[in-house]
Amino acid sequence: MLNVLTVEETMRLIDERVKPLGRTQQAGIGEAAGRVLAEDVTGTEYVPGFDRSTVDGYAVRAKDTFGCSEALPALLTLSGEILMGQQASEKLQPGCCMAVPTGGAVPEGADAMVMVEHAEDYGDGTIGIMKPAAPGDNMIYRGDDITPGKVLLSAGLVLAPQDVGTLAAMGKVQVSVSVRPRVGILSTGDELIPADQAPQEGQIRDVNSHFLAAMFAAAGGAVHNYGIIRDEDALIGAALDRAIEENDMVLISGGSSVGLKDAACRLIEERGELLMHGISMKPGKPTILGIASGKPVFGLPGHPAAAYFSARLFAMRAFWNLCGSRQEPVKVSAVISESIGANHGRTQFTAVTLTGTPGSLTATPIRSKSGLITSISAADGFIAISRDSEGLGAGAKVEVTLFRALPY
């Protein structure tokens, strides 16, 4: 008989047993965002490839401007104009300046740019500089953005738009990414009916397969939703066989009742190795984990809110492990609005709403029975109360994991 594990033991078990798939593919720069980078991306050239102005103005030798002022401008000979996208045909000579637009190439010999607002064109080929420039002013040096050999993006990173920008800057228009893990999702339970049907008394619509599919697709998975499987060992076994065959990980929800949980344990054990028999958490205790054909198979609780926590905390960790990435969900600090009891021996997860502003957020627990998906929908995030806690008093500091973190 396997023991019930703590939340932390379960995390460690997942990290020990669920390793990166190691399958990669090439993604074009236009579809790389959101994918997991599978290579370290290292600079291969200097970007920019030339010293570049960040203002409209005049390229100068800084020392030619020392001591100048509005009252006593430095007078420099305008010896040329750099056009956008072109290089200077000659070196800047002492006592001279050249006009350069924002983004244009700073000519050899120059070491600073003076903004056009601090200069006056006298119209006779002479420019008056009103403000001294220090070397490096208003310019980006060759290689300031990228130099050869510099590691810019590391394997395991989920590529954000700015990383796509970095790839573009260095001309890397194809990049190696992890293949999307295939996630098979099954619901069991004879009380379940498809979401588009009207329940009779005793029946309930399948909720879990829908939100699990949305969750793992949002994380970048290739999701196969097999829907509802009738609660018979032969049927569930056949569905598990197919899902294990066709996917890289499998989630089967619904084994909350003792009989169903035992059946799920037995069916997983027949196909591989049962690693875990429950987690000391609430909600989410009847979570099981096995490995079949080298693939993680999670048995999730039937109650939607319990399945939500279990999937988010554990199945999602396994998913990121398959991707070769480590993601920590976004947490914010808050104080709790009212005292909340602990659940001795079990880590308790409680949905909360947030009010206030960053740095002074208040988290208000949503008092609801386990299993209600609408209580998750109505919340902003959740807190975890550790298994050895005596509970939290009103005003205690908590970390809130956000339910709806959007990047923009």
Added chain:
Amino acid sequence: MLNVLTVEETMRLIDERVKPLGRTQQAGIGEAAGRVLAEDVTGTEYVPGFDRSTVDGYAVRAKDTFGCSEALPALLTLSGEILMGQQASEKLQPGCCMAVPTGGAVPEGADAMVMVEHAEDYGDGTIGIMKPAAPGDNMIYRGDDITPGKVLLSAGLVLAPQDVGTLAAMGKVQVSVSVRPRVGILSTGDELIPADQAPQEGQIRDVNSHFLAAMFAAAGGAVHNYGIIRDEDALIGAALDRAIEENDMVLISGGSSVGLKDAACRLIEERGELLMHGISMKPGKPTILGIASGKPVFGLPGHPAAAYFSARLFAMRAFWNLCGSRQEPVKVSAVISESIGANHGRTQFTAVTLTGTPGSLTATPIRSKSGLITSISAADGFIAISRDSEGLGAGAKVEVTLFRALPY
């Protein structure tokens, strides 16, 4: 001559002038996640539709168990067993109990469930109850999750997986969502070359169109990337005409130099109304906004980091307005590692890295020149230093907007 606006004035201007498109479409439950809900979703029935057990055990009349203990169990007659997905054929009589699995229907007449762990089956048709039950124990009442008329999800919400679960629970397998705004993206500047080409001196690869496309696609936009347009009024004008025609908003980046910015202003003005001539921020000052054919047209700076801030703060706000949604980016509280100067009269945006844990995060400014996309890639978020600030001392509390907030 239009004035340069503050960040706050620009936000207000966008809110005044960029309104929801108001175009909606139906989305199936399988593709609704990430879309903006365009209707209030209200309960139409009771979910669950029956009183439901949250444990494996026995349905009882709570008062039949009062005063019982392990030493003195309450003896109840087992009058039936409820199967999963079925209703009880008869009402529970006083002095009786019925076996009910987790998720099963609690029979009429019962008002509590006793967990199987707190009961003993004597095998003679009698069950011993060892622990008194209070009414409502271990059960969810009809309508606990959803009742008719209750507003569950409000228009403007970006549907998260749990909301998809809520839709499934109520049998709403089609939902009205806002159409994805079409976002046209153009880059200008004669120094630009496509990302897959090797730059000559004075040339630089187009970065902006790539990361802007990724950013607005990630937010749910239908992006059209028109690539690089040569810096000639006739060409830019024709490209703008096409982009305005084919999209709901247009971003043209590259007008950082005075000449290019003036041209962009003139070209937008010829096609509609120029609303704004610059923003008192750094980086990002040369941001312009106009309205043409009723559609917002943003002129973004050419420097990638400046374009990034400008797009994230302003163009993204316009995007969400078109969607009929209000999104606030995720912010966390931190203290700053070192003093940082202010930029009097301009709101200053500075990229930072974060270390520590929620509640005790330290933000370290990345000292880099404006324009470097790799400095955004290397950072965790950014802080804003207000235009009337005297600067921040080491240890000052700051709000950090995250660059890489992922939901999981």
